[in-house]
Amino acid sequence: MRSAITLDSLMPFFGVVVLILAGSVFFPQVLSAGYLTQQLQIAAFLGLLATGATIVILLGHIDLSVPWVLTGAAILSTALVGTGNPVLSAIAVPAALAFGALIGVINAMGVAILRIPSMVWTLAVNSMLLGLAVLNTGGFNPKGQSSPLMVAMASGDILGLPISFLVWIAISLILGYVLTRTPFGRYLRSIGFNEKATFLSGVSTPSVLFVAFAIAGMCSALGGVMLAGYANQAYQSMGDPFLLPTIAAVVIGGTSILGGRGGLFGTIGGALFITLLTSILSVMQIDDAWRNIIFGVIILAMLLFQTLRKGAVA
Numbered sequence: 001m002r003s004a005i006t007l008d009s010l011m012p013f014f015g016v017v018v019l020i021l022a023g024s025v026f027f028p029q030v031l032s033a034g035y036l037t038q039q040l041q042i043a044a045f046l047g048l049l050a051t052g053a054t055i056v057i058l059l060g061h062i063d064l065s066v067p068w069v070l071t072g073a074a075i076l077s078t079a080l081v082g083t084g085n086p087v088l089s090a091i092a093v094p095a096a097l098a099f100g101a102l103i104g105v106i107n108a109m110g111v112a113i114l115r116i117p118s119m120v121w122t123l124a125v126n127s128m129l130l131g132l133a134v135l136n137t138g139g140f141n142p143k144g145q146s147s148p149l150m151v152a153m154a155s156g157d158i159l160g161l162p163i164s165f166l167v168w169i170a171i172s173l174i175l176g177y178v179l180t181r182t183p184f185g186r187y188l189r190s191i192g193f194n195e196k197a198t199f200l201s202g203v204s205t206p207s208v209l210f211v212a213f214a215i216a217g218m219c220s221a222l223g224g225v226m227l228a229g230y231a232n233q234a235y236q237s238m239g240d241p242f243l244l245p246t247i248a249a250v251v252i253g254g255t256s257i258l259g260g261r262g263g264l265f266g267t268i269g270g271a272l273f274i275t276l277l278t279s280i281l282s283v284m285q286i287d288d289a290w291r292n293i294i295f296g297v298i299i300l301a302m303l304l305f306q307t308l309r310k311g312a313v314a
Contacts, residue, residue, distance in 0.1 A: 060259025100221025192259025
């Protein structure tokens with residue numbers, strides 16, 4: 001991931017340091033090991049979603065089905081565990097990941113084959129997943145529970161570090177290697193720069209899109225599994241609050257919303273920044289409406305910065 005470390009990707013880490021120092025002036029507990037460890041644990045949930053979102057955004061597309069892929073995976077995994085059948089409980093996590101990959105493939109089908117704009121197609125898929133969930137649960141919170149594995153992944157720790165954080169970083173390192181050291185990574189960025197030119201050069205661009213969207217779906221599903229493990233249950237609309245922060249984490253991390261430029265190193269910093277900012281705003285008792293306004297302003301500011309910087313380079 002070394003080649004992905006740029007000034008843009010380092011900015012959110014500087015922001016994290018500033019938030020910690022500024023927050024500690026008003027709330028000294030911000031500097032405590034317990035508080036910082038808790039933030040790493042919570043950041044992992046957002047980080048997994050942002051990891052998948054980064055892959056898609058590097059293509060020059062966007063995935064708006066994240067909320068209900070997350071929720072659907074959580075409902076599916078907890079429902080399998082809730083049956084009490086040991087076999088079904090054992091396959092709960094793999095089944096959720098397979099569900100995420102399937103939705104990713106459906107997303108790619110609309111974008112790569114039907115040539116429908118990703119924003120429109122994935123939003124429609126998200127809406128359909130919402131409808132299917134309501135039909136399945138009757139509008140009530142789904143029944144089921146988390147397995148010990150799901151709880152351990154979400155709330156366990158190894159040598160004082162949250163397992164959720166370690167899983168997130170491990171996945172980021174693996175995908176970071178794929179993006180920077182394999183042909184797939186080069187093709188993915190090339191598609192983000194110019195999809196038509198990449199196709200004419202002999203690259204099977206639909207194949208790259210299918211794999212990228214499937215990876216994104218699995219990341220969203222894993223985030224849902226971990227959130228279900230953290231809450232020990234799934235619930236309606238549990239993924240809705242994550243869409244805007246997910247996009248914000250990617251953009252703050254230096255990945256261009258137009259595709260082709262960026263990486264997962266910056267996304268890690270972006271997820272940490274958003275998580276810490278949310279926590280500090282919560283401690284300051286800033287309501288959700290103002291938090292959404294702040295996230296929107298941050299995204300617009302980063303987009304403006306990227307646009308001006310691109311113009312300056314040109």
